[in-house]
Amino acid sequence: MKAVTADNISLSYGSKEVLHQLSLMIDKEEFFIIIGPNGAGKSSLLKGLAGTEKINSGTISLFGLDQKDYSRRELARLTALVPQGIESHFPFTVADTVLMGRSPHLGLLGAEQEEDYHIARQAMQATDTAHLAGRTLDRLSGGERQRVIIARAICQQPAILFLDEPTASLDLAHQIRIMDLLENLRLERKITVCMVSHDLNLASMYAGRLLLLKNGRVVRTGAPQEVLDEKLLEESYECPLLVDENPLSGTLRVLPVPAKFLRGK
Amino acid sequence: MEQTFTPIGKRLTLICLLLGLLLAAVMLLGAAVGSSNRNPLAVFDLLGSLADGGSTRQTIIWKIRLPRVLLAAVAGATLSLGGLVFQVLLRNPLAEPYILGISGGAAVGAISGMLIGIPFFPGVTVSAFSGSMATLGIVLLLASGARGERRDSLLLAGVMMNAFAGALIMFLLSISQSSQLHHILFWLMGDLSMAEAGRLPLFALILPCYVIIFILARPMNILLTGRETATSLGVNVRKISVILLITATLMVSLVVCLSGLVGFVGLVIPHILRLTIGSDHRLLVPAGLLGGASYLVGCDLLARALPASGELPVGIITAMIGAPLFIVLLWRSGK
Numbered sequence: 001m002k003a004v005t006a007d008n009i010s011l012s013y014g015s016k017e018v019l020h021q022l023s024l025m026i027d028k029e030e031f032f033i034i035i036g037p038n039g040a041g042k043s044s045l046l047k048g049l050a051g052t053e054k055i056n057s058g059t060i061s062l063f064g065l066d067q068k069d070y071s072r073r074e075l076a077r078l079t080a081l082v083p084q085g086i087e088s089h090f091p092f093t094v095a096d097t098v099l100m101g102r103s104p105h106l107g108l109l110g111a112e113q114e115e116d117y118h119i120a121r122q123a124m125q126a127t128d129t130a131h132l133a134g135r136t137l138d139r140l141s142g143g144e145r146q147r148v149i150i151a152r153a154i155c156q157q158p159a160i161l162f163l164d165e166p167t168a169s170l171d172l173a174h175q176i177r178i179m180d181l182l183e184n185l186r187l188e189r190k191i192t193v194c195m196v197s198h199d200l201n202l203a204s205m206y207a208g209r210l211l212l213l214k215n216g217r218v219v220r221t222g223a224p225q226e227v228l229d230e231k232l233l234e235e236s237y238e239c240p241l242l243v244d245e246n247p248l249s250g251t252l253r254v255l256p257v258p259a260k261f262l263r264g265k
Numbered sequence: 266m267e268q269t270f271t272p273i274g275k276r277l278t279l280i281c282l283l284l285g286l287l288l289a290a291v292m293l294l295g296a297a298v299g300s301s302n303r304n305p306l307a308v309f310d311l312l313g314s315l316a317d318g319g320s321t322r323q324t325i326i327w328k329i330r331l332p333r334v335l336l337a338a339v340a341g342a343t344l345s346l347g348g349l350v351f352q353v354l355l356r357n358p359l360a361e362p363y364i365l366g367i368s369g370g371a372a373v374g375a376i377s378g379m380l381i382g383i384p385f386f387p388g389v390t391v392s393a394f395s396g397s398m399a400t401l402g403i404v405l406l407l408a409s410g411a412r413g414e415r416r417d418s419l420l421l422a423g424v425m426m427n428a429f430a431g432a433l434i435m436f437l438l439s440i441s442q443s444s445q446l447h448h449i450l451f452w453l454m455g456d457l458s459m460a461e462a463g464r465l466p467l468f469a470l471i472l473p474c475y476v477i478i479f480i481l482a483r484p485m486n487i488l489l490t491g492r493e494t495a496t497s498l499g500v501n502v503r504k505i506s507v508i509l510l511i512t513a514t515l516m517v518s519l520v521v522c523l524s525g526l527v528g529f530v531g532l533v534i535p536h537i538l539r540l541t542i543g544s545d546h547r548l549l550v551p552a553g554l555l556g557g558a559s560y561l562v563g564c565d566l567l568a569r570a571l572p573a574s575g576e577l578p579v580g581i582i583t584a585m586i587g588a589p590l591f592i593v594l595l596w597r598s599g600k
Contacts, residue, residue, distance in 0.1 A: 052496040076499025083493050090358070090489050090544045095269050100487055104499035108480055117270045124269075133269045156498070 001064045003028045003160055003192040004049055009058030011041075011048050011216075018044045019216045021058065026160075031186055032194045033203040035227075036213035037237050042196040043084065043164050045213065049194065050081040050162040062160065076104035080153035082146075082163040091136035094148050098124055101155030123154040126181055128174075142169035150178065154185065161185070163195040167202060175199070179206050200254040204228055205246070212236060228252040273547055280548055284555035288338065291562045295334040296326055299569055336464075336523060337457045337565040337579070338558035341530055343471055343520045345557020346478055348531020349549055350513035353485045354506055355419055358536065359594055362517040363528035365423035369430030370400025371518035372453060372526055376434055379449065380441050386466050390522050397518040400426050401510070420595075455527040455580020457565050467519045474516040478550055481509060485546040527561065527580045529587020534560055536594065 004026040011019040018041040026032045034042050047053035049060060051067055060067040062078060070078065080101070092100075101123070102116040124130040127147040137145060146169055153161060161182070167175040179202055185191045197203045203210060203224065210227040212219040214236045220227050230243040233254065240257040344362060351360040351367075362368045374396020378389035407422035434453065438446060478485075484505045487495045495502050520527075534557045535549065542548050561579065564586070568577040 047493070050497060052493045072496070072501050073499040076497060079497070081494070081497035083491075083497075090356075091539075092486075092489070092544045096486075096543070096545060097490075099270065100490070100498060103483060103487060106483075108483065111273050112270070121269060130269070 001028070002026060002061075003030065003063060004194065005061040005064075006049065007059045007061075009048060009055045009060060011044050011053065011055045013044075017216060019048065019055070022216065022218055023058075024211060024218065024221060026192060026194055027208075029186055029190050029192055030194075031183065031206055031208045032192070032211070033207040033209075034194070034196045034211045034213055035198070035200060035203055036219070040213040041216040042213055044216075046162050046164050046194070046196050047081075050079055051075050052081060073104045076156065078158060079160045079162060080156040080158035082149050082153045082161070082166050084164040084168070091138055093134055093136050094124070094129060094140070095120070095133040097137060097148055098129070098151045098155050101152040101157075104156060119157065120151075120155050123151040126154060126185075127151040128177065143171060143174050146170060147174070147178070150181075157189075158191065160192040160194065163193070165196055165198060167197065167199060175202065182206070200228065200233075201246075204251045204253065205249055224252055228254060273545070276542070277548055277551065280542060280552050281555065284552055284559065288555050288559040288562070291559050291566065292334050292338060295337065295562045295566050296330045298566060299325070299330055333457050333565070334562055337562045339468060339471060340457065340520045340524045340527060341534075341561025341564075342475070342554045342558040343516045344527060344530035345534040345553045345560070346475065346531075346550065347513045347517040347520075349535045349546065349553050350478060350485070350509050351531070352535060353488055353546070354509055354513075356489060356491075357419060358539070359420055359532065359591065359598070360423075361529065361531040362513070363526065364420065364427070364532065364591070365404055366400045366426030366430055367397045367404075367514060367517055368521050368526050368528065369427045369434075371397035371521035373400075373430050373433045373437070374518070375522050376437050376449060376453075379445070380437060385464070385522070390467060390470075390519060393518040393522050394515055397514050397521070398511075400430065401514055451578060452525040453580075454578035455525045455583065456578050457524050457561075457568075458576075464523055467523055471516050471519050474512045475554060477508065477512045481505060482546040482550045485509070485550075486544070489544070525578070525580060528584050529591065530557055530561055530583055532591055532594075533583075533587050536590065 002025045004024070006022060006024045008021045008023055009019060010017060010021055022045065034045060036042050044053060048055045051060075051070075062070070062075075067075070098120045099112060099116065102112055102120065105116070106112065121130065124133065127150050129144065129147050129151050132140065132144060132148065137148065140148065146166060150163070150166060153163075163182075166182075167178055170178060182193050182195075183206060186193050207224055209222060210224050211221045212227050212232070219236055220229075220232060228243055230241060233243065234241050237256075240262060242255045242257050244253050244255075245251070246253040347362045347367075348360070351362060351365060352358050354360075371393040375389050375393040377396070378392035383389060383392070404419070404422045404426050407425075408419035438449065484495075484500050487498050487500045488502065488505065490498070492502050534553055538549055538552050538556055542552060561583070564582040565579045568579045568582050571577060
């Protein structure tokens with residue numbers, strides 16, 4: 001049984017179709033990364049899979065059961081979403097925000113128990129946000145806020161974690177820390193990780209499989225070695241690229257080539 | 266690390282206890298003090314004389330002041346909760362039933378009903394509710410259609426609907442031949458003196474609204490994270506928003522029927538509470554209820570005690586406090 005199966009899904013905003021009859025499968029405990037140029041439909045695909053955006057046709061199954069057959073709360077116990085930007089008009093503290101991840105596990109009037117606090121504390125320690133607990137979200141840097149939102153998602157204890165460019169606003173140290181954290185969650189808690197990323201080098205080092213998306217269609221799915229093909233990427237991103245081997249990890253490495261170095265290529 | 270989370274129960278008990286005591290104190294003061302006795306020390310007289318019934322003072326207290334104090338408490342609690350709900354739904358701390366024109370819409374509906382001469386319940390209340398729902402619909406439509414900063418266009422739409430409602434009210438009053446004109450005008454400015462037994466069914470409708478909002482306090486927190494996140498946290502955003510919108514509009518329009526246009530309570534109280542107890546609506550809802558009730562009972566006390574003779578409409582007091590605060594908040598949010 002697959003963790004996620006999408007069969008011929010299409011999604012449009014008004015008359016603009018952003019996903020065209022797309023199909024994919026994600027294995028249990030897989031690290032699955034969606035890549036592709038801007039406007040390819042990566043975020044829409046992620047939202048569709050996570051169930052926060054309605055698809056117009058096709059079916060999505062999670063662990064063999066149609067997404068529509070889950071209630072909202074069941075879905076929130078099974079999957080968590082780390083969206084791209086977050087709103088903070090109202091000054092919730094970091095502790096409050098992380099604890100919100102427990103809400104699909106509680107009844108309407110149920111108060112959090114010691115166990116919930118414990119889970120929240122663990123999530124905050126794992127994301128290096130425990131020292132921020134009392135601060136309000138509007139007083140955090142972009143990177144700190146991103147880690148808090150990941151802590152909330154972990155606090156949901158999902159079986160599948162969806163993330164939309166979780167490393168986009170982070171410095172190098174925190175990028176690696178977040179990716180290592182996701183890898184650990186995947187291995188230790190047997191979570192399936194599905195994320196959108198613009199960072200092909202991180203994707204190459206962590207992903208079990210990649211999905212290259214363009215104009216709402218799958219260009220190629222497979223192991224990083226199969227997808228990170230120089231020709232294929234140059235066509236998709238419409239930009240000259242250099243793909244070579246990372247001497248440390250042996251994985252592929254992708255560099256965009258500036259115009260002034262084009263002669264050597 | 267152990268101090269990271271304070272269990273909600275303890276804080277809730279403490280807050281309810283403190284604000285409950287405050288409410289009891291102002292209500293007692295409100296019952297003791299009035300145009301016939303302005304001395305705050307009358308509280309002790311009141312407590313002392315509760316035993317012997319039948320005197321004129323007893324009649325004043327039981328038949329006039331106490332119903333009035335209760336009406337003030339219910340109106341204050343309702344308007345304060347109404348403010349909280351609209352601030353969550355519109356994700357704007359400046360949203361408030363009066364500023365959004367919802368109270369004004371209810372007043373137009375209520376006055377139309379009064380002038381036609383339909384009975385107060387259910388006739389006038391139904392027309393008030395229709396008026397407020399219609400205004401709310403127009404405000405939301407205008408705000409969503411407007412370009413640019415949504416937060417400001419929403420407030421602008423509300424202020425304009427309020428002005429339009431004001432014009433409609435003046436139009437209705439100027440063409441009417443009603444002998445109740447003076448009475449209606451006074452009611453419009455916020456009048457708590459109409460506490461009568463005939464209004465009791467309205468209270469019976471308002472109380473369940475409190476319960477609904479209390480039950481939905483946690484989803485209200487989550488709604489503040491935005492539609493997408495709230496959905497991914499298991500909240501049915503559309504359903505919860507519609508329930509909250511109708512509940513808040515219903516109870517606010519009922520309070521307009523009971524006490525006219527009392528503005529800014531839903532701005533002042535939630536603002537103060539957010540500064541002191543944070544953004545958790547499981548605390549803010551009960552605190553807003555008790556705090557709003559205490560606040561309006563207090564304002565009514567001022568309205569009765571301040572003028573040398575007679576009394577002020579309580580809406581004048583709340584506007585004098587609330588409007589400057591609104592301006593300060595607007596100025597600060599623009600920076």
